[in-house]
Amino acid sequence: MNRASIRVAPVAAQACTNPAIAFDGVRLDLGQRRVIDGLSFDIAPGEFACVVGPSGCGKTTLLRLVSGLLAPNAGEVRRFGATVKGASRDVAIVFQDYGRALLPWRTAAGNIALALEAIGLSRRERTVRVGALLEKVGLAGHGDKYPAQLSGGMQQRVQIARCLAQEPRILLMDEPFGALDALTRQALQDEIARLVKDSGATTLFVTHDLDEAIYLGDRVFALEANPGRLADVIDVDLPRPRDQLVTREQPEFLRLRHVLFDHVQKAH
Amino acid sequence: MSRKHTDFLSFVLPGWLLPVSALVVAETAMRATGIQSDGLALPSRIAAALLDLVADGEIFLRSVETVAPIAIGVLTGGTLGLLIGVWLGLSTTAAQLAWLSIELFRPIPPVAIIPLTMLVYGIGIRMEAAIIGFACFWPMLLLTRDAVASVDVRLFEVARMLGLSRRRQIVRIALPAAAPRVFTALRLTLGIALIVAVTTEIAANPFGLGYAIISAGLSLRPDVMYAFLTWLAILGWLLNVGLTHLHRRLFGATAGEASS
Numbered sequence: 001m002n003r004a005s006i007r008v009a010p011v012a013a014q015a016c017t018n019p020a021i022a023f024d025g026v027r028l029d030l031g032q033r034r035v036i037d038g039l040s041f042d043i044a045p046g047e048f049a050c051v052v053g054p055s056g057c058g059k060t061t062l063l064r065l066v067s068g069l070l071a072p073n074a075g076e077v078r079r080f081g082a083t084v085k086g087a088s089r090d091v092a093i094v095f096q097d098y099g100r101a102l103l104p105w106r107t108a109a110g111n112i113a114l115a116l117e118a119i120g121l122s123r124r125e126r127t128v129r130v131g132a133l134l135e136k137v138g139l140a141g142h143g144d145k146y147p148a149q150l151s152g153g154m155q156q157r158v159q160i161a162r163c164l165a166q167e168p169r170i171l172l173m174d175e176p177f178g179a180l181d182a183l184t185r186q187a188l189q190d191e192i193a194r195l196v197k198d199s200g201a202t203t204l205f206v207t208h209d210l211d212e213a214i215y216l217g218d219r220v221f222a223l224e225a226n227p228g229r230l231a232d233v234i235d236v237d238l239p240r241p242r243d244q245l246v247t248r249e250q251p252e253f254l255r256l257r258h259v260l261f262d263h264v265q266k267a268h
Numbered sequence: 269m270s271r272k273h274t275d276f277l278s279f280v281l282p283g284w285l286l287p288v289s290a291l292v293v294a295e296t297a298m299r300a301t302g303i304q305s306d307g308l309a310l311p312s313r314i315a316a317a318l319l320d321l322v323a324d325g326e327i328f329l330r331s332v333e334t335v336a337p338i339a340i341g342v343l344t345g346g347t348l349g350l351l352i353g354v355w356l357g358l359s360t361t362a363a364q365l366a367w368l369s370i371e372l373f374r375p376i377p378p379v380a381i382i383p384l385t386m387l388v389y390g391i392g393i394r395m396e397a398a399i400i401g402f403a404c405f406w407p408m409l410l411l412t413r414d415a416v417a418s419v420d421v422r423l424f425e426v427a428r429m430l431g432l433s434r435r436r437q438i439v440r441i442a443l444p445a446a447a448p449r450v451f452t453a454l455r456l457t458l459g460i461a462l463i464v465a466v467t468t469e470i471a472a473n474p475f476g477l478g479y480a481i482i483s484a485g486l487s488l489r490p491d492v493m494y495a496f497l498t499w500l501a502i503l504g505w506l507l508n509v510g511l512t513h514l515h516r517r518l519f520g521a522t523a524g525e526a527s528s
Contacts, residue, residue: 069425089431100422105444105519114440118431166430 018081020045020170020202021066025075028061035061037227039075043219045169048196048203050217052210054264058228059206063172066204067093079170089118092163092201093172096179098155102147108158109134109143115165133161136195153184160192164199171201175208186244189216193242210260214253215242222263232263309491318495326480327499334469334476337393338461341400346457348401349408350450356409357416358442370409378403378464382472396465396473403464404457411453415446448519455511462504 019042028036036058043049051059064070065077068086077084079091095101102111109130116126134143137157147155156176163171173192177185193216196203207213213220217236224231234256238247247253291311298310309317321327356363378399389395419442427437469478477496484493 067429069428087428087431091429093425093429095422095426097422100420101426103423103441103444105447114432115430117440118433118436162430 017045018078019043020047020080021049021204022078022081023065023075024078026065026072026077027074028058028065028070029073030061034227036065036072037229039228039230041221041230041233043202043204045080045202046200048193048205048216048218050205050207050213050220051223052207052213052220052260052264053223053228053231054225055208056228057223057225059208059223060174061228062223063093063174063204063206066170067091067172089166090168091170091172092166092168094156094159094163094174094176096175098152098159098179099147101159102155104147107144107146108139108150108154108161111147111158112162112165115162129165133165136164137161138191151184153180153188156180156188157191160195164195167199168201171196171199171203173203173205175206177212178208185212190242190244192216193240197240210257210264211248214238214256214260215244215247220256220260222260234259306488306490309494313491314494314498317489317491318498321492321495321499327496330475330477330480330496331499331503333393334462334465334478337396337400337476338458338465340393340397341465342404342454342457342461344397345401345404346408346454349405349457350412353409353412354416354438354443354446356413357419357446358438363413363417370406374406374410379467379471382468386472391473391475393475396468396475399468400461400464403460407460408453408457411456412446412450415449415453416442418449419445448515451515451518455508455515458507458511459504462500462507466500 021043023039023041026036026039027034039062051062053059061070065072066079066084068084068088068091071084079088103114106114109127112130112133113126116129121129130143131140134140137160139154139157139161142150142154147158150158160176176192177188180188189212205213205216214236220234220236221230222232222234223229236256238250238252295311298308318327352366356366381399381402382395385395385398389398423441423445424437427441432440465476466478466481469476470482473479477500481493481496481500484490484496
């Protein structure tokens with residue numbers, strides 16, 4: 001494949017370490033449609049990478065390829081140097097539609113515990129770990145409520161806690177805050193930045209919100225649609241911890257916003 | 269609490285109004301015209317016959333004779349249908365293999381196998397239970413299959429990402445997710461079982477409430493016949509109320525009713 005694929009050295013790249021996520025000439029067809037074509041990029045361990053792009057550019061498909069729920073038609077997807085051969089407990093995924101991803105017949109605590117039942121922890125140990133996780137995502141005291149009794153933001157927190165319970169090395173997030181109101185979204189953005197930093201997980205975060213991508217990411221991958229290809233990669237050189245007001249007012253933030261916006265405009 | 273009380277009264281009162289007035293109208297009209305018929309009985313005579321049947325325990329004996337084969341039939345046929353239904357709901361290969369056989373056997377009216385079961389078992393509880401089991405097997409199988417097959421794929425993706433084994437995926441995800449619809453299937457199946465039981469007793473098996481009804485009819489005792497019919501109505505109603513209540517207890521809190 002001769003297409004000039006864009007490879008950018010990861011920000012935190014160390015010599016000789018395998019990238020946490022590597023796409024190598026990946027192509028994916030779903031039925032007649034070519035969803036992704038000739039996609040190559042690397043993401044370094046511990047990096048927070050955001051993916052933006054118009055609808056139909058294969059953002060969600062990208063995550064499913066990393067998770068192993070889908071396999072590419074050509075090329076290779078690797079995690080820490082190993083070819084992806086299916087789902088792994090090292091990889092957790094936060095789905096956008098928390099309403100479908102939580103078990104409605106289990107309480108918040110029960111939903112989180114599901115991740116621990118898979119590895120056969122004792123009931124007592126599960127209770128302790130679940131309690132700590134509930135506290136971590138700001139849901140202390142809500143453990144015995146059912147998803148239907150929780151707000152959208154709280155349900156998404158439950159799903160995040162369940163993913164953290166896996167102690168994943170890679171965290172995939174598929175427009176996790178897309179369905180939430182602006183205030184809840186900002187609060188969760190700050191929390192996810194903190195939680196990811198604490199866990200040290202490599203994060204691939206899909207969003208349609210350009211500001212969100214710049215605010216959260218170390219790098220932002222812009223995709224173009226039909227078929228999904230890498231259009232551009234921008235490095236986000238904004239200091240951490242970031243602040244909803246200060247960061248968003250910095251000239252660099254505005255400049256990156258401008259660059260990305262132009263890009264998405266062109267892609268349409 | 270008091271608001272709930274008035275809600276209860278206003279809900280129940282109009283419901284009773286119609287049948288009670290119908291009985292009063294029937295009683296007065298029949299007494300006024302002095303009508304004589306083998307197909308009719310005074311409501312007061314029916315009530316007296318019902319009380320007699322309760323007093324000498326006959327009605328309970330006949331009920332047990334009907335309920336026992338229903339219990340056996342639902343337990344065997346229903347459980348078998350449930351298990352195969354789960355399997356077919358989980359495996360598209362199995363579902364494709366089985367669909368023609370199911371579509372060929374399912375349309376057979378359960379009462380059509382009365383002669384076959386009589387040959388095998390003779391008359392009695394086993395023969396009736398076999399027919400009920402056959403009748404319960406198909407709806408349980410089909411409804412369970414559909415309930416399991418329509419469990420959101422997202423939940424299975426979650427299970428795979430969490431590293432749940434196939435067995436755990438079935439026990440902790442598929443079965444609880446399908447449970448409310450399977451319970452609805454059970455309610456439907458019990459209704460079918462009662463119909464098939466009474467039909468079998470009227471047509472072939474000289475036991476139970478069905479046989480009591482046809483015996484009363486043949487011996488020109490419409491009051492006794494109506495008493496048994498009334499009893500059947502009460503039994504069916506209690507069964508449904510009990511199951512509806514149980515359904516709400518089991519699944520109410522998780523079915524989204526507790527939101528906000």
